[in-house]
Amino acid sequence: MGSNYKLTYGVDLVFCIDVTMSMDHILDTVKKNALRFYQDFQVIMKNKHKNVSELRIRIIAFRDYYYDREQAMLVTDFFHLPDQAADFKACLTSIEASGGGDDEEDGLEALAYAMKSKWNTTAQKRRHVIVVWSDDGTHDLGFGKSAPNYPANMAADFNELTRWWGSRTSPGVMDESAKRLIIFAPNKKSWNKITDNWNNVIQYESEAGDGLADCDYEQILSAIGNSI
């Protein structure tokens, strides 16, 4: 009986996508990769003889509170794949590259929203993965505070966000053993600070204003696969 026992995995993914104008030429690639992710991920898991019983994906499309106001941060709930694939596709399709103002974006605010997602807590084995796609650095937290829709309960600064992420000795808002953060962004503020100081983080460095070829997608896919 014991040999027939199979662990079930619940995998939650939050895609934080920079959707400012500078991402225009690569946003379609990001969307395409996000759409094919479910099939590719299932193949990887099958090869590893692992049974993912539940895969959910959430999208956080971020820009810049200071410049883009109401359009700064668009979010979805988790989509259960493959059942809600049509809604997932429609949401991805509806996102267009626009705005952004200056070079840096509100990627840290997007991370904060991602951390506070309603993660799966029922599966025997869980993996909670945040994937960030951006072609530039981030503003300091609170840069866009003057926007009327900037949330009052946002992490006040980088230190607070670091506490939200947590560490082995002092867990944050996420499940310490389940959490992973994969960053696909240039080695710029604050992505490099996160990579150097937070646990369970992998950064794939991209050139500012460039990147996201198929090989990068394969890397992200295998990084998620290897973490399970």
Added chain:
Amino acid sequence: METKDRNKKRWLYTAALMLLLSVASSFLPVLSYRTQDGQVYRYNLIQLIQGGDFTRQVLYGYTDTVYWEINEAWVTAFAVISVLSLLCAVIGLFTLRQQRPNIMQFWLTMVGLAGTSLPALLVLFAVLVFQKGFPGTLSIGLYPVIAPVAAIISVAAVYRRKNKYQEELRRELQARGKIWQAGESDLY
């Protein structure tokens, strides 16, 4: 209701009209050549492709360095590209009419529409660069002006339609609660 439908399809009418204008303009003079004794020759796109009179009256008079000899193979290649572009544009426009077009259909249309102006751009380039090598005066006709302008307008119309479609889709998804502006409740 009918007016609303017509407004929704304005992008299609604009792009299709510009495409027709571009094709029609290829029957207008593409370039004209005034010889030193004041005689004027005008050629449309078909006459240029056919060569003949154009080669005798204009090309034989060229005295400057030949950087690029446009032989029959080149002419055929340009003609094939133009016809393919036209086909892509027409197929693209027809498929984009459906409610939820995909990105491939969008790019097919964009490439097709932009490609239809390729011969006009080549003529413009040739006249500007090689003009001084002719004893007479070479000047552009209506086609090299109309076709690129028509292509720009039609590409803009299709691009606008894409953004509008995304906006409409987002509004529909927001109304269904599938996507929303993040706020305090998302940070519980």
